[in-house]
Amino acid sequence: MAKKLKPTPPSKNTEKSVEKSVHASPVKKDNKILKLVAYNALGGILMVFFIYTIFHQVPGYKWIYFDMLKNNMSAIAKNPDMTLEQKHMQKLGGEMELLDKIKNETPKDAIIIMPPTQMLTDIKATRIQNFSFSYYFTFPRMLVYDDNKEKDSLYKKATHILTIGQWGIDRTDATFDSKNPFRVLALKK
Numbered sequence: 001m002a003k004k005l006k007p008t009p010p011s012k013n014t015e016k017s018v019e020k021s022v023h024a025s026p027v028k029k030d031n032k033i034l035k036l037v038a039y040n041a042l043g044g045i046l047m048v049f050f051i052y053t054i055f056h057q058v059p060g061y062k063w064i065y066f067d068m069l070k071n072n073m074s075a076i077a078k079n080p081d082m083t084l085e086q087k088h089m090q091k092l093g094g095e096m097e098l099l100d101k102i103k104n105e106t107p108k109d110a111i112i113i114m115p116p117t118q119m120l121t122d123i124k125a126t127r128i129q130n131f132s133f134s135y136y137f138t139f140p141r142m143l144v145y146d147d148n149k150e151k152d153s154l155y156k157k158a159t160h161i162l163t164i165g166q167w168g169i170d171r172t173d174a175t176f177d178s179k180n181p182f183r184v185l186a187l188k189k
Contacts, residue, residue, distance in 0.1 A: 088137070095127045098162070098182055099137040105184045106160050111142040112184065113161040115168065123164065160186055 055061045075090070082090070089096045102112055114120075117129045127133050134143055142154055149155040161168045163176075163183045172185040 092127065095125050096137070098125065098128060099134060101182060102138050102141065102143075102160075102162060102184050106141055108140050110160050111144060111154050111158045112138070113155065113158045113168070113171075113187075114143050114145045115162060115164050116146045119164055119167060158187055160184055 055065075075087075079086075079090075085096075085100060089100070106112060114128070114134070120126065120129050129145075131143065131145070144152050144154045144158055161171055161184070163169050163172070163185060165181050168185075171187055173188050174185040176183045176185060
């Protein structure tokens with residue numbers, strides 16, 4: 001036969017918690033909620049003050065909002081059907097034209113010799129002097145700058161050259177349009 005279990009008397013702790021829950025004041029709960037709301041409101045006010053102060057003290061934030069962001073949004077609204085290449089061309093100008101020429105006129109495994117940095121400076125193509133910038137837009141093609149021909153092992157493996165004016169024409173046998181000062185040509189074999 002199964003034993004009958006006797007109910008155990010409630011402990012003192014249980015009685016106190018029952019009394020507290022029965023006698024808990026709704027005013028105390030409301031005070032806790034009000035305190036939380038007050039702390040959050042104070043934190044929000046401090047954050048607004050902080051952002052306002054930073055916005056007016058650091059000129060870069062004004063430039064990002066008033067110049068860059070608004071101009072970019074208005075350009076997008078005016079030209080919603082532009083391709084990514086067209087957007088790059090509009091933003092970066094002639095330098096993008098050169099990088100697009102490299103990308104469109106060479107195979108993906110090409111290694112291209114770029115003109116010396118002084119020549120790029122003379123034609124105001126300063127962004128192209130930055131290897132990371134140029135490589136980003138011509139990937140997976142490899143770029144080798146003429147200034148680094150002694151240091152870079154890819155120079156001897158180059159397959160193409162970006163000619164500017166008469167520079168680099170002596171290294172190629174390709175025929176080309178003499179009216180265009182910028183050409184991407186295959187190197188002599």
